[in-house]
Amino acid sequence: MKPCPSDTQLGAFLDGELPEAEAAAIEAHVATCERCAAEVAAYARLDKLVATAPVPEVADDEWAAAWSTIAARIAPEPAQTSTLWSRLGRLRTALVPAAAAALIALAAGVWALHSGRVLVPVQAVVEEIEPAEGYTANCFYSAEADVTIITVLPTDGQEEAWDDNGQGPL
Amino acid sequence: MAGGDLRVPDQDLVAKAQRSDAEAFGELYERHRERVYRIAYRFVHNKADALDLCQEVFVRAYQSLPNFQRKAKFTTWLTRIANNACVDFCRLAKLRRAGELDEEGVKEDLRRPGVRPSPKPSEGLEREEIREAVDAAIEELSPDHRAVFVLHSVEGLTYEEIATTVGCPIGTVMSRLHYARKHLQGILSWVKQDENDEAVSE
Numbered sequence: 001m002k003p004c005p006s007d008t009q010l011g012a013f014l015d016g017e018l019p020e021a022e023a024a025a026i027e028a029h030v031a032t033c034e035r036c037a038a039e040v041a042a043y044a045r046l047d048k049l050v051a052t053a054p055v056p057e058v059a060d061d062e063w064a065a066a067w068s069t070i071a072a073r074i075a076p077e078p079a080q081t082s083t084l085w086s087r088l089g090r091l092r093t094a095l096v097p098a099a100a101a102a103l104i105a106l107a108a109g110v111w112a113l114h115s116g117r118v119l120v121p122v123q124a125v126v127e128e129i130e131p132a133e134g135y136t137a138n139c140f141y142s143a144e145a146d147v148t149i150i151t152v153l154p155t156d157g158q159e160e161a162w163d164d165n166g167q168g169p170l
Numbered sequence: 171m172a173g174g175d176l177r178v179p180d181q182d183l184v185a186k187a188q189r190s191d192a193e194a195f196g197e198l199y200e201r202h203r204e205r206v207y208r209i210a211y212r213f214v215h216n217k218a219d220a221l222d223l224c225q226e227v228f229v230r231a232y233q234s235l236p237n238f239q240r241k242a243k244f245t246t247w248l249t250r251i252a253n254n255a256c257v258d259f260c261r262l263a264k265l266r267r268a269g270e271l272d273e274e275g276v277k278e279d280l281r282r283p284g285v286r287p288s289p290k291p292s293e294g295l296e297r298e299e300i301r302e303a304v305d306a307a308i309e310e311l312s313p314d315h316r317a318v319f320v321l322h323s324v325e326g327l328t329y330e331e332i333a334t335t336v337g338c339p340i341g342t343v344m345s346r347l348h349y350a351r352k353h354l355q356g357i358l359s360w361v362k363q364d365e366n367d368e369a370v371s372e
Contacts, residue, residue: 008348015322017329046355050323053304054297055208056217067199069225071192074232 002029004036014043180244188235195235199228202245205325206252212320213256213313214263215305223259227252249325250335253317260313300361307357311350318343319350 005013005026012018013026030036138151180201186194203224210223231251238247308316317336321327329347333340 007352008344011348011351012344015329042355043351046351046358047323049300049358049361050304054301055211058207058217058221062221063203066221066225067196070199070228071196073229074192074195076190
């Protein structure tokens with residue numbers, strides 16, 4: 001009988017990695033050699049064991065959470081804003097200083113007084129603004145003039161601001 | 171997920187993703203995340219780490235997209251990234267463990283958590299038991315041996331594919347695979363064949 005193939009060869013035989021002639025020779029050998037047959041069977045068992053060993057399942061929300069992390073990490077540098085919504089997001093922080101708040105109040109007040117147009121409060125937008133603590137945000141939209149006005153005022157002095165001819169409670 | 175024939179080919183999605191189309195990359199993520207996770211899990215034996223690794227792999231993949239050659243197969247390319255990330259992770263974990271040993275001196279047992287399954291009176295006991303045994307056994311392999319073994323046994327890659335993925339000659343793949351098999355055989359010999367079959371036949 002020919003000498004036994006090496007275990008590496010037996011593994012390659014099992015994996016279908018040998019050239020046809022070599023594979024045929026080993027197949028013939030394995031058919032008659034108990035030791036080699038046992039070796040091949042053991043490899044096959046091990047492969048099957050590992051290939052079928054369960055892996056803990058991942059729930060849909062876990063996949064989604066993982067994607068959120070990935071998406072955040074691959075996101076480009078924040079692009080220049082182009083929509084009203086994203087501009088509002090920036091205003092949120094930009095409008096914190098009282099001076100800015102007073103200026104906008106002034107603009108709104110003056111515009112409302114001089115135009116005599118009807119301003120419609122836009123609640124949905126206001127909720128997006130989230131002004132700094134101590135301030136109240138309002139957003140008005142006039143369809144007639146197609147103008148949106150945002151006001152951010154100190155909560156306590158809101159009336160005062162409107163009545164003060166734009167001086168504001170600074 | 172949509173049926174195979176109707177789906178946009180990976181290559182098309184890759185081309186879009188290369189132009190910073192995050193949605194296209196999201197589709198690639200949905201298609202390949204399970205496979206990446208499975209590889210990662212077999213490397214680290216821990217769901218949380220495997221998910222973290224999965225994220226890392228996709229972030230790395232996205233960042234490397236400009237280097238992706240259209241001729242290459244996306245899965246092969248992604249598997250290579252996954253493999254590298256997993257090997258890195260295991261090396262780091264090993265270093266970290268070594269560091270802990272240096273500091274504390276006596277935690278010899280930490281090195282081998284020695285996951286011995288404790289019998290529980292529930293269904294699916296064998297599957298869990300097998301999973302823990304396989305996890306613990308693979309953990310004893312070095313990252314390089316682990317890589318070859320996982321790609322072969324879990325992913326069913328050919329020697330040549332493994333060589334490409336890992337970046338070593340086929341001869342090295344064969345010898346590493348041989349070593350890993352011998353080692354695991356010794357450790358896993360207590361797992362009975364019939365239990366195994368039971369887990370397989372479902």
